[in-house]
Amino acid sequence: MAPSQAAYAPSLEKLLKSLKSKSLEASIEDLIFLLKRRQVSGDECANATAHMLLQVVARSKWHDVDQLLSRIQSTGSRLAQAAPHEPVIGNIVRRVLGLIRDEASEDRNADEFMSESVSDLQSLPPSAPSHTRPTGATPVRPALVPTATSLAVSKSMFNLLSAAETADSPMTGASTPISQAQPTSAHALRSEVIDGIEEIMDEISQADDQIAGFADIQVHPGDFILAMLPSPAVERFLLKAAAKRRFTALLASNGSYISAVGEAPYAALRKKLNAAGVNTVNLASNGLLAYMPRANKVIFGAKAVYQSGGLLVDSACCIAARAAQEYSKPVIVLSGVYKFCPFDPSEEVSKVDLGNPMTYVSYGDGPAVDALEVENAVAEYLPPELVDVYLTNLGPQTRDHLGSIISDHYKPEDMGLSLLINEA
Amino acid sequence: YSIVRAYHELLASDPEITMPVAAIESLIELLRATPASTAMETVEVVKKEKARLLDSAPNPLPLLAGADLFEQYLLRSLRGQTAAAADPVLGFDETRQHLLHNKLLFAQRAKAARDNIATWGSRYVLDGRVVMAAGGSRAVTKILLRAAADTTKHFKVIYVMDGSPRCESSVAALRAAGLDVEIVGPHKVAYMLKDNSQINLVLVGTEVVLQNGGIISRMGTYQLASLTKLVKGSLKRFYVAAETHKIVRKTALAHPQVLRVGVKQKDISKFANLGRDIDGEAARDMVPDQEEVDYTDPEFIDGIITEQGVKMTTQIWEMVDDYI
Numbered sequence: 166m167a168p169s170q171a172a173y174a175p176s177l178e179k180l181l182k183s184l185k186s187k188s189l190e191a192s193i194e195d196l197i198f199l200l201k202r203r204q205v206s207g208d209e210c211a212n213a214t215a216h217m218l219l220q221v222v223a224r225s226k227w228h229d230v231d232q233l234l235s236r237i238q239s240t241g242s243r244l245a246q247a248a249p250h251e252p253v254i255g256n257i258v259r260r261v262l263g264l265i266r267d268e269a270s271e272d273r274n275a276d277e278f279m280s281e282s283v284s285d286l287q288s289l290p291p292s293a294p295s296h297t298r299p300t301g302a303t304p305v306r307p308a309l310v311p312t313a314t315s316l317a318v319s320k321s322m323f324n325l326l327s328a329a330e331t332a333d334s335p336m337t338g339a340s341t342p343i344s345q346a347q348p349t350s351a352h353a354l355r356s357e358v359i360d361g362i363e364e365i366m367d368e369i370s371q372a373d374d375q376i377a378g379f380a381d382i383q384v385h386p387g388d389f390i391l392a393m394l395p396s397p398a399v400e401r402f403l404l405k406a407a408a409k410r411r412f413t414a415l416l417a418s419n420g421s422y423i424s425a426v427g428e429a430p431y432a433a434l435r436k437k438l439n440a441a442g443v444n445t446v447n448l449a450s451n452g453l454l455a456y457m458p459r460a461n462k463v464i465f466g467a468k469a470v471y472q473s474g475g476l477l478v479d480s481a482c483c484i485a486a487r488a489a490q491e492y493s494k495p496v497i498v499l500s501g502v503y504k505f506c507p508f509d510p511s512e513e514v515s516k517v518d519l520g521n522p523m524t525y526v527s528y529g530d531g532p533a534v535d536a537l538e539v540e541n542a543v544a545e546y547l548p549p550e551l552v553d554v555y556l557t558n559l560g561p562q563t564r565d566h567l568g569s570i571i572s573d574h575y576k577p578e579d580m581g582l583s584l585l586i587n588e589a
Numbered sequence: 590y591s592i593v594r595a596y597h598e599l600l601a602s603d604p605e606i607t608m609p610v611a612a613i614e615s616l617i618e619l620l621r622a623t624p625a626s627t628a629m630e631t632v633e634v635v636k637k638e639k640a641r642l643l644d645s646a647p648n649p650l651p652l653l654a655g656a657d658l659f660e661q662y663l664l665r666s667l668r669g670q671t672a673a674a675a676d677p678v679l680g681f682d683e684t685r686q687h688l689l690h691n692k693l694l695f696a697q698r699a700k701a702a703r704d705n706i707a708t709w710g711s712r713y714v715l716d717g718r719v720v721m722a723a724g725g726s727r728a729v730t731k732i733l734l735r736a737a738a739d740t741t742k743h744f745k746v747i748y749v750m751d752g753s754p755r756c757e758s759s760v761a762a763l764r765a766a767g768l769d770v771e772i773v774g775p776h777k778v779a780y781m782l783k784d785n786s787q788i789n790l791v792l793v794g795t796e797v798v799l800q801n802g803g804i805i806s807r808m809g810t811y812q813l814a815s816l817t818k819l820v821k822g823s824l825k826r827f828y829v830a831a832e833t834h835k836i837v838r839k840t841a842l843a844h845p846q847v848l849r850v851g852v853k854q855k856d857i858s859k860f861a862n863l864g865r866d867i868d869g870e871a872a873r874d875m876v877p878d879q880e881e882v883d884y885t886d887p888e889f890i891d892g893i894i895t896e897q898g899v900k901m902t903t904q905i906w907e908m909v910d911d912y913i
Contacts, residue, residue: 322658322833322834322836322908322909323658323661323662323665324698324833324897325610325613325658325695325698325699325702325833325834326613326658326659326662326688326695328677328679328684328687472899472901473891473892473901474901508899509891509892509899509901511712511713511715512713512715512789513824548824564903565903567901568900568901568903568904569907577897577898580898581898
């Protein structure tokens with residue numbers, strides 16, 4: 166790009182700096198632009214989405230909870246649809262929606278507590294936390310978000326016989342709005358939600374460090390760790406482990422790693438690891454299977470984790486996982502909880518994200534390879550059977566527990582968002 | 590009041606009803622027929638009649654699913670608990686009134702559940718692919734009809750005619766909606782699945798869902814599920830469409846699983862009745878041949894499509910775990 170243009174080139178940093186000065190709609194448009202052009206990708210999307218939603222809460226005009234929810238939903242959907250290959254965006258949108266519902270019901274509960282008699286508190290159901298929301302303690306009618314396209318989903322088995330107006334059906338316009346019960350103070354809610362979103366942003370930024378905190382337990386002395394396409398999260402993990410353990414890191418990559426001319430891939434990481442006393446071995450993609458019998462465990466990061474335990478990963482991690490299975494080596498996946506998607510992908514093949522084939526065949530060689538179609542898969546779907554441990558910022562998890570983590574972090578009312586934004 | 594007769598009348602009169610809901614409705618009618626008395630007495634009557642109803646059925650599991658749901662709802666109101674997080678707290682009398690007055694509402698909700706299942710399930714039906722369905726399940730038919738209504742999706746169906754009385758009508762309904770449906774017998778399933786990259790989805794319904802995420806359904810389902818997993822070729826996923834009211838609090842632990850969870854079915858593995866047909870008393874108690882069921886392990890099931898969304902088999906346990 167010409168130097169004079171570079172100064173005007175949009176980037177996430179510039180966008181974040183200019184948030185205060187631009188109008189809200191213009192900022193949203195800028196972010197959509199960046200997402201579509203893939204100038205913001207991977208883990209950065211989560212942070213960017215959180216920033217943008219915070220702006221929506223802070224700066225747009227809304228008077229009650231339902232308005233806010235529908236604003237967030239519409240902005241969130243636009244962002245998610247701008248980058249369908251990044252499921253993290255939808256996750257953050259759902260987290261914010263859930264946060265708003267929580268804050269709104271806390272306000273309502275606080276007011277109810279003041280005015281209702283003590284006997285109503287006896288109605289606290291002692292059933293398992295996964296069934297009840299804290300809001301269910303009071304006899305107030307439940308909320309169903311009145312957006313026509315959201316799927317109101319409740320988790321109780323007894324919906325069939327329930328005396329409450331549980332409209333499970335998606336497209337009903339007539340449902341009880343949250344704000345009907347109690348006029349909530351928009352101002353107080355605004356500041357609480359903003360605090361909550363800032364907490365989410367903290368969680369995102371600290372996730373990698375928290376995951377690295379488990380490094381010394383997962384890495385044993387003398388281990389040979391095969392790290393496939395080490396992402397920043399994996400790098401931090403290895404470095405934290407290097408501080409406490411003597412091990413050997415096998416750094417594997419595929420041909421797509423773009424490095425300075427003459428330098429081996431991951432040179433910076435190798436230097437740091439060597440400085441900490443850890444031997445490193447660089448594996449080219451075709452060296453993977455040869456070294457697999459030697460490795461003790463395989464580690465890589467994920468872009469997203471689905472409800473079924475399947476993953477969206479950088480391409481080549483699939484090969485590593487499959488090779489690991491062949492040699493019975495454990496596969497550990499590093500992923501913050503914010504990457505957990507509360508839905509089951511409808512198709513694996515659509516997850517294959519194709520990228521620039523120039524890393525393999527230069528456009529200059531075009532005529533020579535005219536008969537070939539060169540596809541560069543950048544991201545792929547990894548089936549759940551190939552993963553052993555999901556190492557999250559909340560600790561190591563197994564596939565069976567993903568359901569409870571997902572239900573802890575997302576509200577059932579927002580699960581239907583997948584249908585709205587047409588996530589596969 | 591004969592609860593067994595009421596149950597069978599309900600099943601016969603309404604083609605859309607499921608067995609658990611018919612059990613619930615027959616229990617509601619029992620409430621109506623029982624003179625109002627103390628809460629404990631009512632619960633005792635319900636327990637007794639529930640046992641009678643379950644005894645009358647060679648395969649009591651679907652009835653157990655509905656009857657347990659009903660009984661738990663009553664017991665919770667007795668304890669002053671709410672059954673669902675959203676519920677207002679009703680006293681026992683109010684609960685009884687609520688159940689008696691809203692019988693139609695419950696039936697409607699049960700049928701609406703199939704619509705929700707159709708919304709969630711149709712996501713898995715993809716453009717340009719083939720779906721394999723079996724068993725005559727009404728929920729599965731609804732899923733396919735909903736997907737057919739989406740003009741951006743063009744797909745075909747292979748229907749396995751496994752002897753269910755509803756297979757014919759399901760195929761007819763799908764063809765009437767403009768879908769290309771081929772029918773095959775169960776022996777042709779492996780042949781059709783092998784190396785077929787067009788088939789991406791195998792859909793079945795079920796009579797009950799067990800607490801561990803496995804299902805007890807029409808004989809042949811387990812065969813279909815295992816073949817889906819084992820046959821080489823492209824990835825195919827096996828999904829079960831079931832409303833949450835079909836979840837029953839039982840787990841199949843060891844062989845013979847179907848018999849251990851309470852289904853009275855012939856066990857030919859013992860070779861005890863060679864050449865002779867069981868008749869008379871014994872035959873009446875057993876599940877007839879054409880309604881035999883088998884057990885499918887949760888590891889063969891990729892997801893259970895309920896009206897509350899798609900549940901993984903590991904998520905079923907906690908849904909019924911806090912029954913009193």
